[in-house]
Amino acid sequence: MKTGVILARFQPIHNGHLQLIKKACDENEQVLVIIGSIDKLSKRNPIPWTIRKQLVEKAIKDYSLHEKTKIVELADLSDESDNSHDWGFYLYSFIVSKINQSDFTIYYSDGFETITSWFPGFLLRNNVSLSLLARNTCEDGVSATMVRDMILADSLPENNVVPQCVYDMRQTIKAFLNVFK
Template sequence: MQRFDYLVFIGRFQPVHLGHLKVIEAALAQADKLIVICGSSRQAISPRNPFTQSEREAMLRAALPAEWQERVFVVGCSDRMYNDQQWVTEVQSLVDKVIAVDTASLGHRAAEFSIGLVGSSRNRNNYYLQLFPQWQRVEVPDEPGIDAAQLRDCFLSDTCSDFEHCADKLPPAVFDWLMRFKQGEVYPYVVAEQRYLQDFRQRWAAAPYPPTFVTVDAVVIHSGHILLVRRRGMPGRGLWALPGGFVEQDEPIRDAVIRELKEETRLKVPSPVLAGSIRANRVFDHPQRSLRGRTITHAFLIELTPTGDGLPKVRGGDDADRASWVPLSEFSRMEAQLFEDHFYIVNWFLGQI
């Protein structure tokens, strides 16, 4: 007997596997409809996020039996990495919109329907299940022996070319979809990025403890523009980023951010002026913010005062092949083009201005 009008299933589906289908089957046994929310829907392509939101929906649709198709809705959600309340609001809004469209002819509101949240609280990354107390929880145990990170590593690894060993953990239609994906233009880029990251981590494998890296990032604002650089090398080659880098052993963090800013942008503003224009700083330390390993960054908001001479000249240098002033209105649409968590760092600071 169905207990819910709608159940909500939140995940990243990178890739879709048999554990996901188990949750979907259990959900549809207890609900009339299922709303699948794909996280990280607008992040840049990387070894952790090799598939776009539309590609993940294509995988999911390929795996669903025909009789389930009209009962399952798939939408994408941004991560909002440093603002849980923004993320919760977006999820709630997505659910409301799906229900509004689905029931438009009935004239009902989402509040009039019974809604639940399906998933497993035993997964340590599923803390978000606690953020929706208004939705009753439906527990579905994780499928033993299936780990999405291991599936991605196998899919992208040079040393695991026999991807067929993973076939028993994937719906057959998804396995076929992934084999076709290997023939596309994106796959070689993601494999090269994965190889670089594995080599980077291997160089630190002999350390007595897992290393923690300290970096700096500069959020430079001038007359409604933000200063960005385009990355020259891996990881994130070709993506836009904040000017920044690793802190050297003999320098204070504030000096490091100004040094990296000038090295990567050749910004024609004296260092003392930059230091005097720092308006705020914050540590960003999400454990998954960087695929290189545990990386804690100190980000500084630098607001430059207009002088009547226009935007200061910049050009790419050091690790950047290009530097550019980007209008903030344009930046707001660049989430899928930004490196790591830089989009979320900037948005946090913009909320403080």
């Protein structure tokens, strides 16, 4: 079964993430959406994973992408800057255990050098494919950092940058952001 994989922190989910998920759904029979860094709470990761999962599930359902997607969460192996082969094997074995197959495509929006550093060459040649949707080509280069800054400044536009569920929960998200100001 052709499978796409998306790994993101979703701090919070935004329309760029949704474009990536939609692309993966269009090109695959199933898509594994991995919410990463579930064990971290910090200025960079202020929203608890339970809230992020709730928002991802709602957004995917609202955009009718839920029939092809499975949402799971993954703790970091060491820290989120770990780009070692240890991290790559950890991620690879996690994905294989969830989809029960060894071949898949990772969809990403930036960081080609980072992603390729995770996996030894034989995995990239034989098992792991990569598909880019460049951040600057989707939703005006939106990033979760940009969204968090807009939420803090009370300047988040409705429907242009984030799914409705994030807009509706912006005050709750802001409360988490204020903890790490």
